[in-house]
Amino acid sequence: MKRISGKNLVLIGFMGTGKTEVGRLLADLLNRRFVDTDRRISEREGMSIPELFAARGEQYFRAAEKEVVAELASQKGLVVSTGGGVVLDGGNVEHLRLSGFVVWLDADVDTLSLRLQGDKTRPLLQSDGLAELYKRREALYREAAHVRVDTAGKAPFVVAREVVALL
Numbered sequence: 001m002k003r004i005s006g007k008n009l010v011l012i013g014f015m016g017t018g019k020t021e022v023g024r025l026l027a028d029l030l031n032r033r034f035v036d037t038d039r040r041i042s043e044r045e046g047m048s049i050p051e052l053f054a055a056r057g058e059q060y061f062r063a064a065e066k067e068v069v070a071e072l073a074s075q076k077g078l079v080v081s082t083g084g085g086v087v088l089d090g091g092n093v094e095h096l097r098l099s100g101f102v103v104w105l106d107a108d109v110d111t112l113s114l115r116l117q118g119d120k121t122r123p124l125l126q127s128d129g130l131a132e133l134y135k136r137r138e139a140l141y142r143e144a145a146h147v148r149v150d151t152a153g154k155a156p157f158v159v160a161r162e163v164v165a166l167l
């Protein structure tokens, strides 16, 4: 557990990689508090993420996300799951890396397409093609993360166990 001692454990990765579910399991396994940045934002704004995108736009969402990330970076001992676009902002990446051990949950595009098929809760999937978006972001996840864990074909509890083994 050296890698997370005095730090947060942070999950990053594309939509559909299981960050929230794996994060919850990790918090249970490690006896830590769990925080999901999207959930925090939607509680603070009093609406769901799709509603927020529709009402205020992506830029507003990104600004709120940045505030939440900065807040969480000043705390320790959390398990934090982030939204898939958190790595688009260099300041976020710096905060997350300084305050936490950053784990990239990944999967190939075919697996992600299957998992996200018919998903109406993720605003960005409605406009951009998933493969394009993934391609644009892959390098950002790689740079932001301390380690990568492949989630394809694995149940969330298997992924969580693999993450624990890396700590």
Ligand code: S3P
Residues within 6 Å of the ligand: 013, 014, 015, 016, 019, 038, 049, 082, 083, 084, 085, 086, 121, 122, 123, 124
């Ligand atoms: C986003 C991913 C979503 C949410 C928002 C934007 C993105 O989170 O933050 O819809 O830019 O990839 P999940 O990765 O939890 O779906």
